[in-house]
Amino acid sequence: xxxxxxxxxxxxxxxxxxLRRIAYLLCGDVHKAEDLVQTALMKLYVAxxxxxxxxxxxxxVRRILVNSGxxxxxxxxxxxxxxxxxxxxxxxxxxxFEDRGALLAALNTLPSGQRRVVVLRFFVxxxxxETATDLHCSTGTVKSQSSRALARLNELLTPxxxxxxxxx
Amino acid sequence: xxxxxxxxxHLLATAAEQDDLLPRDLADDLAAGRRxxxxxxxxxxxxxxxxxxxxxxxxxxxxGALHQAKPxxxxxxxxxxxxxxxxxxxxxxxxxTKHFDPGEQHLGYGLRPFKLVTRTGYRGTLREVHWGAKGxxxxxxxxxxxxxxxxxxxxxxxSYYERFPKPLICKPVTLPNGRTAELGxxxxxxxxxxxxxxxxxxxxxxxxxxxGDGSRxxxxxxxxxxxxxxxxxxxxxxxxxxxEAADLLTGHLPxxxxxxxxALKILGGDLRPLDxxxxxxxxxxxRMDWLKxxxxxxxxxxxTPRPIAGTCSDLFRTPTCTKIADAELYERTTSAFGIRFxxxxxxxxxxxxxRVWVLVTYTAAKRPPTGITQQQLLAVLARPELELR
Numbered sequence: 001x002x003x004x005x006x007x008x009x010x011x012x013x014x015x016x017x018x019l020r021r022i023a024y025l026l027c028g029d030v031h032k033a034e035d036l037v038q039t040a041l042m043k044l045y046v047a048x049x050x051x052x053x054x055x056x057x058x059x060x061v062r063r064i065l066v067n068s069g070x071x072x073x074x075x076x077x078x079x080x081x082x083x084x085x086x087x088x089x090x091x092x093x094x095x096x097f098e099d100r101g102a103l104l105a106a107l108n109t110l111p112s113g114q115r116r117v118v119v120l121r122f123f124v125x126x127x128x129x130e131t132a133t134d135l136h137c138s139t140g141t142v143k144s145q146s147s148r149a150l151a152r153l154n155e156l157l158t159p160x161x162x163x164x165x166x167x168x
Numbered sequence: 169x170x171x172x173x174x175x176x177x178h179l180l181a182t183a184a185e186q187d188d189l190l191p192r193d194l195a196d197d198l199a200a201g202r203r204x205x206x207x208x209x210x211x212x213x214x215x216x217x218x219x220x221x222x223x224x225x226x227x228x229x230x231x232g233a234l235h236q237a238k239p240x241x242x243x244x245x246x247x248x249x250x251x252x253x254x255x256x257x258x259x260x261x262x263x264x265t266k267h268f269d270p271g272e273q274h275l276g277y278g279l280r281p282f283k284l285v286t287r288t289g290y291r292g293t294l295r296e297v298h299w300g301a302k303g304x305x306x307x308x309x310x311x312x313x314x315x316x317x318x319x320x321x322x323x324x325x326x327s328y329y330e331r332f333p334k335p336l337i338c339k340p341v342t343l344p345n346g347r348t349a350e351l352g353x354x355x356x357x358x359x360x361x362x363x364x365x366x367x368x369x370x371x372x373x374x375x376x377x378x379x380g381d382g383s384r385x386x387x388x389x390x391x392x393x394x395x396x397x398x399x400x401x402x403x404x405x406x407x408x409x410x411x412e413a414a415d416l417l418t419g420h421l422p423x424x425x426x427x428x429x430x431a432l433k434i435l436g437g438d439l440r441p442l443d444x445x446x447x448x449x450x451x452x453x454x455r456m457d458w459l460k461x462x463x464x465x466x467x468x469x470x471x472t473p474r475p476i477a478g479t480c481s482d483l484f485r486t487p488t489c490t491k492i493a494d495a496e497l498y499e500r501t502t503s504a505f506g507i508r509f510x511x512x513x514x515x516x517x518x519x520x521x522x523r524v525w526v527l528v529t530y531t532a533a534k535r536p537p538t539g540i541t542q543q544q545l546l547a548v549l550a551r552p553e554l555e556l557r
Contacts, residue, residue, distance in 0.1 A: 005198060008198065008201065009194055009198055012194055012197050012198075013194055016192075016194075016197070017187060020186070020187070021180075021183035021184065021186075021187070022183075024183050024186050025179060025182070025183050030186045030189050030190055031190065033186070034190045034192065035276075038192070038197065038200060039276065041197050041200070041201060042200050042201050042203075042204035043204070043272075044201070045197075045198070045200075045201025045202070045204060045205060046201065046204050046205045046208050103178050103179065103182045104182060118175075118179075119179070122172055122175050122176050122179060123176065123179040123180065123183065125176075150170055150172075150175075153170050153175070154170040157170065
């Protein structure tokens with residue numbers, strides 16, 4: 001137990017901030033993000049010996065985060081706000097970067113699969129193959145979802161986000 | 169087209185905006201992990217002798233037995249009353265997992281523990297836990313109670329659904345142990361109220377439709393019966409001293425604003441109240457973060473009434489306290505987590521015999537130079553606002 005505690009604590013001390021950031025981008029709510037991280041870390045502690053032997057603790061925790069379904073928790077909110085299932089009316093007007101919620105609001109309009117891909121590919125920095133492994137889907141799915149997500153974000157966000165040198 | 173590198177930078181900036189919100193101590197993550205591991209072992213039957221013995225001991229009120237069963241104590245130490253509450257929570261959540269969610273895929277216990285509440289004619293605990301399913305982390309809910317009450321209709325069977333269009337009709341059923349319970353069932357919805365041989369009452373409401381479709385919870389009558397009659401599900405007794413202490417707290421607690429004011433007068437800086445623990449038998453404490461000069465301190469103030477006040481060593485679980493004037497101090501550094509913790513506390517008896525105490529914790533090898541000094545702790549303890557009114 002002492003070794004487990006020591007190793008687990010070192011991991012949490014080093015990685016907790018990043019895990020909270022991932023969870024926050026996935027769900028857009030700091031309280032839910034914190035709940036999600038705590039749940040993931042509890043599961044990690046229980047499975048610590050096995051997971052550490054596998055050599056990829058980050059992947060284990062990350063998969064709990066992205067596959068937890070917490071990003072679907074916005075569904076009740078959507079049900080309560082009839083008519084918002086499609087475009088967010090604020091988002092259609094173009095979101096300024098100065099608006100701190102601009103990117104989150106734009107992410108919130110993405111289907112959960114696309115949102116996960118955006119977080120894993122462009123925030124965590126995973127390759128297409130690694131993203132596919134985390135999400136238990138094909139690389140083709142990752143590519144198509146990534147393409148659709150970027151196109152959607154491109155529509156919603158202001159030119160501040162765009163490349164100086166034009167399309168990539 | 170949107171630039172991927174710019175997107176990455178903005179994602180980072182957006183994600184980092186919440187870094188300072190909802191701070192959480194490493195010790196809390198570790199303690200939560202240990203509780204989860206204990207529940208897991210309860211559920212899987214591993215280490216059965218060890219955990220069963222510990223659970224029975226804990227539920228019989230032998231506080232500390234559970235911790236002896238754990239290979240290593242959680243540090244930093246907390247006052248004993250807080251740990252006793254954790255034991256009750258561990259027992260109930262462990263049994264919920266064992267009977268309703270052995271795969272640990274659905275039940276979400278959140279941050280609030282099952283805590284033992286006492287008031288006139290009542291001793292027990294009652295709260296809801298979430299049931300998550302694919303696509304909805306709160307697809308359903310369980311309301312669970314374990315209590316003893318002088319009111320015969322306390323948390324009666326059918327009360328959960330009485331405001332619904334189709335209330336549940338509860339009827340007597342005979343359980344496998346031969347005793348009788350009240351059960352209402354309507355598809356996935358259910359309510360059970362069972363009086364244990366001890367006279368304590370087990371109450372469970374199953375709500376499969378709090379949000380969305382949670383109809384596949386699979387909580388059968390047999391599972392409800394097994395949970396309600398599990399011999400480990402025992403409501404801890406409140407000792408006479410605890411009862412007296414709880415009575416002393418009733419109506420005499422300092423309010424949070426008084427605690428804040430007392431701390432601010434001595435410490436200055438920025439106080440961020442976190443939570444208040446009260447209503448446990450004889451327990452009352454206030455937790456807060458104190459920020460000053462870039463240093464964050466976790467502070468907990470408490471009042472322990474005379475009947476259960478104990479000694480400084482009892483309170484802080486330390487063999488040595490240093491006496492200074494009418495107060496006692498202790499300080500400890502531990503490296504149990506790979507990360508060094510420094511904690512120090514102070515306590516004194518009030519003229520009425522109650523014990524007031526304060527505990528400061530840093531995730532560091534030693535007290536920061538700009539951290540709270542022992543003199544400040546003693547000054548805070550001397551504030552009359554902390555005493556029972």
